[in-house]
Amino acid sequence: MRNLRPITGVDLVARVRLTDLDTKEHPLKLYALINAESGSTPNNSEDALRSELQALGLSADIVPVGAGELNTAVQTAIASNPDALIVWGGDGSVACTLSASGPSGPPVLALPGGTMNLVHKRLHGEDMDWKKILASALSAPEPEPFSAGCVSEHLFFVAAMMGQVTALAESREAARHGQLLKAAQLAVNSDALTLDRRLRLESVHASGNQTFDAVAAAVVIGGGSAPRLEVAAIHPQSALDWMAIAVDALANGWRDADSIEIDETRTVLITDFDGQEFAATIDGETVTMPSGTIISLKRHAANVLRARPT
Missing domain, CATH: 3.40.50.10330 (Probable inorganic polyphosphate/atp-NAD kinase; domain 1)
Incomplete structure (x- = not known):
């Protein structure tokens, strides 16, 4: 990493x-x-x-x-x-x-x-x-x-994912090939299901900022004629809940999974509760981000x- x-x-x-x-x-x-x-x-x-x-x-x-x-x-x-x-x-x-x-x-x-x-x-x-x-x-x-999304001048054109959920990459790949049992096993065994690390997301809006607490998050470049960032805050209440979210997202996509709040914005601030760096993937590339990372929309x-x- x-x-x-x-x-x-x-x-x-x-x-x-x-x-x-x-x-x-x-x-x-x-x-x-x-x-x-x-x-x-x-x-x-x-x-x-x-x-x-x-x-x-x-x-x-x-x-x-x-x-x-x-x-x-x-x-x-x-x-x-x-x-x-x-x-x-x-x-x-x-x-x-x-x-x-x-x-x-x-x-x-x-x-x-x-x-x-x-x-x-x-x-x-x-x-x-x-x-x-x-x-x-x-x-x-x-x-x-x-x-595109912009993180410290680094551009991404699909999505950035933050938190230990990034360890689910291998699990997602197994599900994509129809190996759902293997996908679930990988999800259970990975560090992605821990609740120990938490993030805070603050979406910027003219009418007032929106704040979400989450174990993991995704920032996706929205489709349609108006460019935007779709911010998803994932907040399971237990390891069992985390497992249900993981399997639901693998099978149906993260937008339809339970325990996920979604907001739209052009700028979002992401901080770690303990001020530590946190794991992330940007368009599939594994990186670490400092607490206080700002992700913004670059329209052109x-x-x-x-x-x-x-």
Whole structure:
């Protein structure tokens, strides 16, 4: 587990308007990065992408990269001034690219190539067919700003989870593969069910702040047309209650689980009752946060490319 440190994205001078992608006066200049080490990119991903682009009458500079090469590859891609940057990989690959590109960089078209593909689902919905996403986005492009959560200048594009509940990652993975008995066993054996550590969440509102006490919490980037943070405070009353919440959330999703209070805000302050650092995951990355961490909404964190709504 590492300590959370700020990361700085590339702050480019604005050089291409988002509406430029709607013009037909010149062919799109595309740059594509493929993380072949992601969970679900095919072995022939480079040839497959080139073939699909050719079918659309397009071409791109296509660069396969390993996980350790991604940061440098993203910087090189942005420096080439593409009209759009295609990233085929998992959530980490997309988050890295969006953070580096920032609000003045090229719009990013994310193709699902990971295991969970949570950022991709936020962008494109539940259909994770990369060929359909590519064709629809490039045939009727809709570049637009994309919001993120911000923790010490570290951006996240899906969710941050705080507290010992982060130890449930292995349990969630087992449930995702239909191994519910194993998921429950892992939840029981993990430190996630302890009630000893408690957090306080304070959501900021113009009409007055809202405070919640919790054993664990989640801050999720809300969907819809108005960017917002959804704050979930999880407050079990006993280890048995914690177990029920864990199984309910695994089976039905955390929004429908009992003993969870939900609020919407643009800024939330999270403190540990004892003033200690606490465990967290940010878009699946394990970190530690200091007591007094502030999570805020960044309305225009990057530019993305997806299909224009019909």
